[in-house]
Amino acid sequence: MNHLDRLEAESIYILREAYKKFGKLGMLWSIGKDSTVMLWLAQKAFFGNCPFPLIHVDTTYKIPEMITFRDEVAKKYNLKLIVNTNTKALEEGMGPHEGRLICCKALKTEGLNQITKEHEFEGLIVGIRRDEEGSRSKERVFSERNSESEWDYTDQPPELWDQFKTDFKKGNHIRVHPIINWREIDVWEYIKRENIPLVDLYFAKDGKRYRSLGCAPCTNPIDSNATTIDEIIEELKNSNETERSGRAQDQEDSHALEKLRKQGYM
Numbered sequence: 001m002n003h004l005d006r007l008e009a010e011s012i013y014i015l016r017e018a019y020k021k022f023g024k025l026g027m028l029w030s031i032g033k034d035s036t037v038m039l040w041l042a043q044k045a046f047f048g049n050c051p052f053p054l055i056h057v058d059t060t061y062k063i064p065e066m067i068t069f070r071d072e073v074a075k076k077y078n079l080k081l082i083v084n085t086n087t088k089a090l091e092e093g094m095g096p097h098e099g100r101l102i103c104c105k106a107l108k109t110e111g112l113n114q115i116t117k118e119h120e121f122e123g124l125i126v127g128i129r130r131d132e133e134g135s136r137s138k139e140r141v142f143s144e145r146n147s148e149s150e151w152d153y154t155d156q157p158p159e160l161w162d163q164f165k166t167d168f169k170k171g172n173h174i175r176v177h178p179i180i181n182w183r184e185i186d187v188w189e190y191i192k193r194e195n196i197p198l199v200d201l202y203f204a205k206d207g208k209r210y211r212s213l214g215c216a217p218c219t220n221p222i223d224s225n226a227t228t229i230d231e232i233i234e235e236l237k238n239s240n241e242t243e244r245s246g247r248a249q250d251q252e253d254s255h256a257l258e259k260l261r262k263q264g265y266m
Contacts, residue, residue, distance in 0.1 A: 035127035123174035
């Protein structure tokens with residue numbers, strides 16, 4: 001087995017363990033490269049079908065091409081898609097002008113918690129990676145939250161030699177991270193190998209492309225001439241920029257994601 005084969009096998013094992021060990025599960029789909037790879041792995045793990053409903057928290061600020069891609073892929077693969085918008089917060093005037101951390105909490109964290117409670121999900125499958133951002137490096141493959149989806153990052157069980165803890169207090173909420181050990185370059189090499197469809201925002205136009213996708217007001221493209229996957233891979237090999245350098249909430253507060261994730265953010 002090569003490196004990608006090992007990563008794929010581990011992810012498929014994690015997805016199958018989650019399916020076996022837990023009750024009702026949903027899979028978060030941000031429409032970005034990581035969660036789209038995770039969806040691809042889920043279809044491989046379950047012989048062409050994804051047994052988990054896909055969850056998209058729509059802030060109404062997403063880049064339009066992302067929504068178009070979401071709907072096309074959901075229709076093509078006959079996926080069950082749950083979309084939720086925190087309409088109450090929007091009606092009360094919530095938006096990036098209120099402060100990006102405040103906006104993310106209201107439109108993303110609270111929007112996600114609404115779905116979790118409405119559909120009574122015992123856990124959520126999430127496409128985060130440890131190398132992407134500091135607070136994510138503290139996560140476990142099977143990561144426990146309390147009944148309100150709040151995360152105590154100071155109290156994490158060890159996961160030694162792929163021995164995962166899957167027995168949690170009844171009523172607590174579980175996050176499952178199948179691609180947590182992948183790197184950004186692994187994701188791109190796997191996309192190339194598997195020919196996985198992606199939203200074309202990742203490929204350069206007029207000297208700009210998106211490296212990380214989020215809400216339009218808070219996500220900036222990077223300078224790039226990479227128009228193919230091979231060129232993106234080569235660019236990553238020679239870049240010192242962080243993956244989330246174009247995300248405005250990270251610039252507003254260096255501990256932004258840790259604060260948000262503690263409250264239940266994805």
